[in-house]
Amino acid sequence: QSVLTQPPSASGTPGQRVTISCSGSSSNIGTNTVNWYQQIPGTAPKLLIYNNNQRPSGVPGRFSASKSGTSASLAISGLQSEDEADYYCASWDAGLPGRGLFGGGTKLTVL
Amino acid sequence: QITLKESGPTLVKPTQTLTLTCTFSGFSLTTGGVGVGWIRQPPGKALEWLSLIYWDDDKGYSPSLKSRLTITKDTAKNQVVLTMTNMGPVDTATYYCAHILNIYGPMAFDIWGQGTMVTVSS
Numbered sequence: 213q214s215v216l217t218q219p220p221s222a223s224g225t226p227g228q229r230v231t232i233s234c235s236g237s238s239s240n241i242g243t244n245t246v247n248w249y250q251q252i253p254g255t256a257p258k259l260l261i262y263n264n265n266q267r268p269s270g271v272p273g274r275f276s277a278s279k280s281g282t283s284a285s286l287a288i289s290g291l292q293s294e295d296e297a298d299y300y301c302a303s304w305d306a307g308l309p310g311r312g313l314f315g316g317g318t319k320l321t322v323l
Numbered sequence: 324q325i326t327l328k329e330s331g332p333t334l335v336k337p338t339q340t341l342t343l344t345c346t347f348s349g350f351s352l353t354t355g356g357v358g359v360g361w362i363r364q365p366p367g368k369a370l371e372w373l374s375l376i377y378w379d380d381d382k383g384y385s386p387s388l389k390s391r392l393t394i395t396k397d398t399a400k401n402q403v404v405l406t407m408t409n410m411g412p413v414d415t416a417t418y419y420c421a422h423i424l425n426i427y428g429p430m431a432f433d434i435w436g437q438g439t440m441v442t443v444s445s
Contacts, residue, residue: 214369245428249370256419256435257362257370263427300370302430311386312360312372312430 215240216301216315223321229289232318234301236282240313244304246284248277251298251317260299261286288320296322325349327359327420327436334442335410341441345403345420352378352398358423359403360432361394363416371416375429376403383429410443417441 217235224230234246248261259268261277264284274289284303288295301315331343343361350357360375374394375383384392393406403420417440421432 245431247428247431249432251370256438257432258435259424259431259433262424262431262433266427268433302370302372302432304428304430309386309389310383310429312362312375312383314362314370314372317369 214314214316215305216303216313218299218301218315218318220316221319221321223323224288224291225323226291226293228291229287230291230320231288232286232299232301232320234284234286234315236284236303236313238282239307240282240303240305241279241284242282243306246277246279247302248284248286249300249302249314251300253298257300291322293322296320325422325434327422327434329418329420329436329439331418331439331441333440334444336445337411337443339410341407341410341414343405343407343418343420343439343441345405345436347401347403347420347422350422351401352376352396352403354378356425358425358429359396360421360423360429361403361405362419362421362432363414364419364438365413365416368416372430373418374405375423377423377425412443415441415443 249257361373424431424433
């Protein structure tokens with residue numbers, strides 16, 4: 213069971229807005245930045261969001277994210293069929309020793 | 324342009340040691356702020372952070388695997404090597420190396436290798 217908790221699945225129809233949550237604690241999300249990754253099955257993960265809410269060059273503006281306290285969320289607006297993928301949140305845990313954490317992943321289905 | 328590529332055996336026997344090499348280009352591990360991480364993913368399961376190394380040789384390991392992992396860098400060859408001892412079937416996974424966008428924290432992996440699948444079986 214992952215320290216960062218994500219819902220195992222989410223779904224939406226084309227054009228809809230969907231959100232994926234990521235819940236952590238004061239030693240990880242509460243202290244450090246959150247990053248989000250998109251993984252198309254059979255391919256390497258792709259950085260979607262870094263530093264809580266920043267999009268790398270090339271990531272469409274319909275992907276957005278936020279962080280509040282010990283939780284974070286990813287929002288996808290104007291859902292498209294190519295958004296069907298697994299999504300992972302990630303953060304650093306400031307325990308002793310520090311360690312990297314990924315959420316358990318959320319499989320997004322576009323209906 | 325930054326690229327990374329993992330290499331190593333596709334099949335290892337239980338109790339053997341796995342040695343994976345990440346060969347990269349487009350950046351140098353002698354440059355301040357630069358880091359490389361290793362992440363794995365068992366078939367059908369979630370990503371798992373394993374280890375990282377920075378330009379100044381600072382290192383980090385997953386606490387649950389720390390006794391089995393060693394990460395090193397060869398700056399002349401532009402390589403990072405991860406060794407994992409006492410391999411078992413649960414270590415069957417795709418292993419990725421990735422470049423760390425360090426100014427945004429050690430979990431901001433902006434460029435990933437393609438991954439290499441390692442199966443542990445006798």
